[in-house]
Amino acid sequence: MNSLGEILLEVKNLKKYFHVAAGTLHAVDDVSFTLEEGRTLGIVGESGCGKTTLGRTILRLIEPTSGEMVFNGKDLRKLNTSEMRYIRREMQIIFQDPYSSLNPRKTIAETIEEPIFLAGLIPDSDKRFMRVLDLMDTVGLAQRLINTYPHELDGGRRQRVGIARALAMNPKFIVCDEPVSSLDVSIQAQILNLMKTIQRDMGITYLFITHDLSVVNHISDDIAVMYLGRLVEKAPSEALFQKPLHPYTEALLSAIPVARIHNRHERILLKGELTSPINPEPVCRFAARCNQCMDICTKEEPPLIEARPNHFVACHLHKPMGS
């Protein structure tokens, strides 16, 4: 049994390629990182960076093309279907869209009960139902809502149902795929606070996927930035925000709209648009848009190196520590 601080998930050289008409789409390209128990790793990136595919591939909801995911010491790719189903109890997912992530024909009590029922954790029907009520308490849903259908509830409440479902089997690890992006600002804050409380009380490890940098900063211990399928920077949140090393991270941070009229900074604007993730050249994928692009960037792909203690970056501008 791992205790807090030990490595719960290790992702090694994970790749997911899709075959499309125009060639091979490198959705996730050679991503590696470790995640300690009880901590939150934020995965940040814009559309097309592969963060959603990464989350699902780690859980094997999508089969990876190559690479390893080692969860709690077990290599997930080596497990067969029933072993995978068994370990799924410990690895859950919260989805982005509160409207399509709940079965419209099931009441929220039925939705929350289903995982418990499937895992056979509580055979007695009444006791199982009490557990559903406990979960509803945990996520802040009133008892009277047990027999409501999703369409009767607003986005925030539906998302709470999704969280309760993810917690039902007492998982160790939850992939949160943009869980608050579809919610109004005042509700976002409620859900984020809820997720932090749950983590504190239950010791859950989060992989928090989002495009919203202000949100990720708030909830993550470490942040990894993705661009066109590659991990371009990874660091503890404070380090990333105070001293970003990758030019893309710098641009991303400066692009966040700030709700302040004084002390506004000059925005770093990127040139052009995303290059294609189909059959990419083995060069730095950000080179075309980078305002600090050097000659070597258009010739060689930069490896992920540790430029500062615990601060990783894939950029030719930086050298590994100690060199």
Next chain:
Amino acid sequence: MQATSTARPFTTKKEFYAQFKKKSIAHELWLRFLKNKTAVMGLIIFCIIVAVAITAPWITNYDTVVIKMNIAERLQPPSMNHWFGTDELGRDILARIVYGARVSLVIGISAIFVSLMVGLVLGGAAGYYGGKTDSLIMRGTDVFLCLPDVLLALAIIAAFGNTKLNLTIAIGLAFSPKFSRVVRSAVIGVRDNEYIEAARSIGALDKRIISRHVLPNCIGPIIVQVTLYVANAILTIAALSFLGLGIQPPTPEWGNMLASGRTYMRDFPHIVMAPGLAIFFTILALNLLGDGLRDTLDPRLKH
């Protein structure tokens, strides 16, 4: 975190469910359906037809009235004794229409039931699994779709004999590929929703996902098609019987009544009008009902 900050008024699930009842989706849909006047009319007409068919033995006697020839009274126009008149063999047309309803409805509904079952399996598998399974099943059904229903039924009856069972199977087979398509497209519409992925993530097996998550959300378009295809099936039965291949006289069926009445049509139009109108109203009712159901169940109108 097992903190239960809220007091629990009950201890069993049953008690909770009694206190906080489920809102009935069916009831709400029913109310919405009622607002559609033409659909309600269709439902009423269809119910009348079904009621008539069920109570046929009490309305009239099969042996003495429906089949027994009575040459003395042949070809009489509608009168107080015979509301729809009599046919070329002196039989009461109304009684024959009533029994004809039984035949059409029973065979029509059974045939569609058969094709629905086949369609759910084939279309469900094709839609859910996609890829090669989809291609294989769809190409198979394409073959059947190329054949006109009547021709297919003809072939089966010619090969296996002309019985009510064979007729049902023949029509069932003719409609199976159509249903497979309908089910498949409904499944495809549902399968990309995140709650399907969620079901997978909590460890549900495919069988459970299809039966509990996918199909219940596909019911809408399927129900609509059921009503419309029952109409088609009844029409096909009438057509086959008209051609002499389906239900054989003296058993009354609207199609064969049209056939035998054809020769007398010019001077005694009432003989063909009755079965013709019977077919017309049945098909009309089912179509109105089907359209009404489609409007009621249209997901875009939901909230």
Next chain:
Amino acid sequence: MNAQQNTLEIKNLTVEYVVDDEVVHAVTGVNITIPAGKTFGLVGETGAGKTTTALSILNLLPLPAGRIVSGEIFVNGQDVFKLSPKQLRAMRGSQVAMVFQDPMSSLNPIKTVGEQIAEGMKIHREVSDKEALRQATNMLEMVGIPGGRVSEYPHQFSGGMKQRVIIAIALACNPDLLIADEPTTALDVTIQAQVLKLIKELREKSPMVMLMITHALGIVAEVCDFVGIMYAGRIVECGTLADIFDNLRHPYTRGLFDSLPDIENRRAELKPIPGLIPDPMNLPPGCAFHPRCSYAKPECSRDLPQVRWLSDTHYVSCHLYNETVENML
């Protein structure tokens, strides 16, 4: 203020939707004034009534449910509700242009972008096809897209570029008023930065007035001169940028700012507004915000708060300010 000076004046607008015998009070008593050359940011969450307000300006409410109950809207001094359908059509696209949120569905997939930009020009002005194409090319350049792409189709552009095309279409006839409904919400944040910069540049070059609808205070801080905060169909606070960002008065405005994660202080716990956005079919009595307000007093659940002017530019609708102009938060 002389009505002629204000490009847009909305007075006491009240709009309802009637659905299945139920009435949704979408917008109630809204007043918005925008003088020439300025940008007004209309801020609110889902269901606040922002889009309904915008659609009313051009009488584009979805029928038969949408109904303008009362109020007047003046564009360049003309009373929009008194215009004939022909005059209204003439106004749409030429004096008032609108940019919607979703670039995917705003563009016709079977027409080139050049054709779509030129379409407005040809409807409202007498230009030959050749001239219209030339001007369309110019418009593309103006929004930062190479002019040569004028004969390409929407699907050949990315999300951010599509939104620029839509802006080009909106600006093609030099409108006096541009209504932008969440124009950057669907875009990635780096693309959003590009589009916002474009919007700012365009603003500087022309006296065009803009009504920017958004839920993001960060965007408002970037491009707007005036701000109106909407809640449950009413404007609860309105003022200049400085009024709202430095001197906010309404508890909901306070709640909105507090809900935002602070980049500088990640450890701080977020202070969300408790409770839920009210059901527009079933608004609470009195002030619609009172169930969620930590400053609520007895009168808040009984009486609607009146509008109180705190300065020439700043007003608030809250019982806290019935007697005083001092900041009560």
